[in-house]
Amino acid sequence: MSERVEDSTVDESFEPTQPNTGESYEPVQVFPDDQTMDLRPGADSCTKCSTCDTNCPVAAVDDEFPGPKFQGPEQWRLKQTDEGEEYTIDDSVMDCSNCMRCDDACPSGVPLSQMHNEARGEYVETEMSKFSRTYWRNRLLANYRTSAKVGTAVPRLANAVLNNSAVQWINETVLGITSEREFPDFATQTFREWWADRGGAAASRENARESRERMGDPADADKQVAYFHGCYSNYNTPEVAKAMVRNFEYFGYEIVVPEQRCSGTPMFANGMLSDARRDAEVNVSSFSDLVDQGYDAICSCTSCSMAIRQEYPELFDIDGLDDVSTHTYEAVEYLRAFEDLEGELADATVEFPDLAYHAPCHGRNQGLERQAVELFRELDGVEVEDVGKSCSGISGTYGWKAEKYETSMKIGEEMFEHMDHAEPETGLTECPTCSMQMEHGSGYEIRHPLEVVEAALIE
Amino acid sequence: MGAKSVGTQMASVPHIAVIGGGSTGIGIARDLSMRGLDVTLVEQGNLTHGTTGRMHGLLHSGGRYAVSDQASATECIEENRVLRDIASHCVEMTGGMFVKRPEDTEEYFQKKLSGCEACNIPAAVISGERAREREPYLAKDIDKAISVPDGAVDPFRLVVANAASAQQHGARIETHTEVTDLLVEDGEIVGIEVEHGAKSGERVHGVQSGREEIRADHVVNATGAWAGRIGNMAGLDIEVRPSKGVMTIMNVRQVDTVINRCKPKGDADIIVPHETTAILGTTDEEVEDPADYPEEEWEVDHMIDTLKELVPMLEEARTIRSFWGVRPLYEPPDVGSDDPTDITRDYFLLDHEERDSVQGMTSIVGGKFTTYRMMGEEIADHIVGKFGIDSECRTADVPLPGSDDFSVLRDYMDEFGLRSPIGRRSVERLGSRADEVLKTDEPNPVVCACEGVTRAEVRDAISQAGPDLNATRIRTRASMGNCQGGFCCHRLANELHPEHDEATVRDSWDDLLQERWKGQRHALWGQQLQQAMINYALHATTQNRDQDPATHGSIDFAAFDSGPGTERPSKIATEAADGD
């Protein structure tokens, strides 16, 4: 804390307000569905300035969506508990893609994404038919990990089948999953299989010690991280996860890879709060012991880190959650803040194709939108060009829905155009679903910043 | 407007002039006109301009009077039931609780309970835990509570609906019309002299402007705190003892039930959920002049600091404004209470013929909002008695405009193409009129986003109320939400055009800005101070509303730059391509 002695002209009981903090109240469960919280007081922070609306990628291309200001503080303020007569949530909440840009934008601390998540949860719970195709399609998409587990058991078969045109036809007509997109390939060896084959935590400790010796750190330095790899880098892009492991070991970190489930991101976006809570309980319990022992939690997917850092504490009350949440970081962010990553890269040279970088919305929300561009500015051998501030449009499961596909591509249009104009012909992003969209719209191969770091420092 | 449509069945019906457009006057006007009398009502400001527009909106169950004044309590519960019936679109049956804190006495709690039973007020004791289940933001140390059928009522909407009903029955309603004198001939009051549209010409509901003598067979003085001033015009002495009370409006509802503190009379003991807001009340201080009294900081602080004992989050919650009302208390000259809280809340009918030997006028003083209809009925009975007319009161049986068949209409919300909560709020305000107001082929954008008020509803209000935007405000709630008109005053002004000319629009717009400012001054810290600065920046910086040359005298256009000149291409097609 600050050591300054405060001047005494003001009443001493007055606590300086933290800059732009959210609400000081604890929302309570109030609405009939006992999982929903009363967020009406969150509307106290809204000044109607509409900054949130200027950031909404959906409202800009689709006038059916009334924008975050309506969806959040206005809808909540107009809502009330009403004996016998439910105030219903407007169905437009399902058009929100949960990119969370509004949340990041609000100059006044309105808990916008929390309001949207709660409202969406309430809508799905009370107004969406549990027998509808949309409900089951959304659940299927939200529970990607379940399908992915099956897929990687027989990856070649799954890759062939999922993108078979007959199967795509069924997806589109029966399930409402767009046939415009190709399913991502499953890896023939998952990250966890690789990790186990490699010798797990014991091997990592060895590698870390070697690095510490090189760096002149004590052999027992307090450098331990627990890796939250998420579903995608386990099943689909293990090369990203491997890069994370090698980079952290390079800086002398011992890595453990605890048991984990989906971070919940796709479930929040589909209002499946109970599914998300179930997985969150596993994740928190699995990471909280490690955090207690001094480990920090590291994510390589910006949506996973977003979920654990922000959405969990906003939506759930789980033992140990706050500690896990405040000890979670995005991988490159961590090395930048606590190691001299910038300095190492400035001295390095890399052979890597030039990169068209897209900052994922959930990365932006963590203040990371400039990280890759500024970090690689000083690295010789690669040029990184930012392709602009727009949302990629896919927002996780959103762009997979047949009825949202067109909106998703309209949102992405600006990014596609910028990619087209940019020199590089390889893409770069931290987010797996953004990378699907980038690939879908441009045909480029898409890489992760961790891979660039790995190529610069290790290979 | 304003033309009399006197019933044809009677060759000559008595003409009654009612002074005062609050709940009392308007209740009397509706009652008399439904009985077939010829009624003219005049109001110096908007409808509800006086005390009626400045109350906390509690529909009493009678519980608050169940210990101290059981006669009033009994009247309250009777009228509570009537209003739920005839004014369903103005009433929200929130229910109420009298909550007991540990330091409040058990003795009084029991008195309250038995008082309610004695007055036929449905009351039940519930545990502190149960009370918090119902209202989760209640303080953890509330012991227990008595639940009662308190409700919330929108006084503006109720009075406007009564006025509409009176008009349907032939009454003439004149707002912005000030009584300048009573016409007295041979010691008898034979009418009133009025000045129309004291402020802004065209902006009057009814007759345009100027002075008018309105002759009447009887005058009813229903001016509440102003009753003495009217009485003076005929040399009558009416000792109204005005007492002010503050009400502080919270931005959102912290509670959905009326919360009363269960202890003997005291300040700052009630929270009423009202539309999107919650209203904290109140104080009770006698004042000299009902139109000019101090509105003080301590009163607002007192509301928050005391009521946070019941709902702790009020300490940090946003208030959007405070306002004061003046109770027109009256007690017969021989009682002489020192403390205004001891003065009865009952009303008094002063027949000046009996009381002062001056014929032609009756004054009505005291009373409370919940029983306005009952008062109207008794006064109407008294007046028709004077004329020997035999007629029955129907005001308790015939629903007010907007409240007929209400439940059926609520299902049709989707048809209006509005977002769910906006449709919901609009229909709640409009009641059975929703269909005729909201069904439109024109685009119907939201004008006031805080309260969910659409163009169609605003235009409907303008068509009823004329160019006075404050009259549209009370009909629709537009500009009454968290930005306090910061983002919608100009939008409301836009809706006045072209029916009303630019100068009128500008004048009305400025009045609305000032009116919105007035109450906000009492909420200027934290979020509302931030809002006030944003509003100020929007109005002064972006719109230059504070130095409008149209209002503040001309500006020398020629002295300013006329642009880069040669730099300016005749068309701008020559500019380079966009983007970076």
Next chain:
Amino acid sequence: MAIESDVLVVGGGLAGLTSALSAAQAGAHVRLVSYKQSSMRQASGLVDLLGYVGDDAVVDPYDAMDRLHDEHPYRLVGTQTVKEGMALFDDVVDGYSGSHTDTNALLPTHGGTVKPTARYPRSAMEGIASDNRDMLLVGFDTLVDFDAPLAAAHLEAAGAPFAADGVQIPFPGDVRPDAKVTHYAKMLDQDSEVAVSGRKTSAREALAERVEPHLEGHERVGFPAILGDDNTTTVRSTLADALGAAVFEVPMGPPSLPGLRLEDRLYTALDEYGASFEMGNPVIDHESGDAIDHVVVEHTGAPVPYSADQFILATGGLVSKGVTSNRAGVREPVFDCHIPHPGDRYDWFEDGVFDDHEFARFGVDVGPDLRPRDSSGEIEFSNLRAAGATLGGYDFAAEKSGSGVSIATGYEAGRLATEEIA
């Protein structure tokens, strides 16, 4: 280890950006941290310098600065510095006009009045009010913030030297009544396909066709400021060609596309200067003695130290929560700098909505070096300067001086900070 820079700017609005640009231009390694999006998105995009002193409309803002009180930020930094700041702005921001003269221009507002301003986006240029060409204003019946016929009548009532007419039309393509301004802009930016009377056409063409019958010889046509975002110049020139008349935008209140465009330009310039910036994380604490050693930035819950040689506070005023209050008092929340204010909150305001409000002048107290001072007039921290609306002692709304003070003090703070490093 901490994240390091020469100059750390806290706040990403006009003042923060200008100070970062100024320091970067002077050769410092600059990092800007901004928690949330700035009030530029709420502002009209006009760059006011000084529009009024008291009730007098100001023709030459530099001349009029002498009439301001001694402690006014313009007086503190001096007129010459203000000019240098404006030169920096003119240098880095494309697409603005007004630099050809020191004289203010009068621009129409969406409220129907005119306002003296010093720089204006080229998109608003053709609407300049000291120009006697007749004007047609066009509003959209779904956009409640602008009523063109009323604004036109209002301009005439204000004595404008031209005839003004207005018309409300439906925006092509039947947009929903609650569509956001970004949607209108996007349709025009992308020249989206719209259906008009059953025929497919493009948004720009359809818009011009709808306006054309109302043109009746008017030489210039004004629209609410929704004419595109990324491609605004092309949108305007397409419309101008189709109509055979000059086309301009009337600046609007929040959310403001001209404000967004200005913000984009400034960030692009900052990137080009090689500065670092990050948005989305708040400064929650600082480690300081006589000087600030480092601040702590909260990375979505996790504290990360940021050290620098010099710090600039540009978090804005009451609007942006750079100045906050409760019933007991007024505070600057990041470094807890002293903010002079009356003890009784009923002395913070006046009774008339546009009276001379004390609250409008709340902000930190500085001298000519822009270093915040405590209640006894001592410097709070030797390496901290403040700029923009965080400063007290001036009422930007009444004076129409908001952008100018931010640019001038931002420029000076960045320059002085960099001088200290060298």
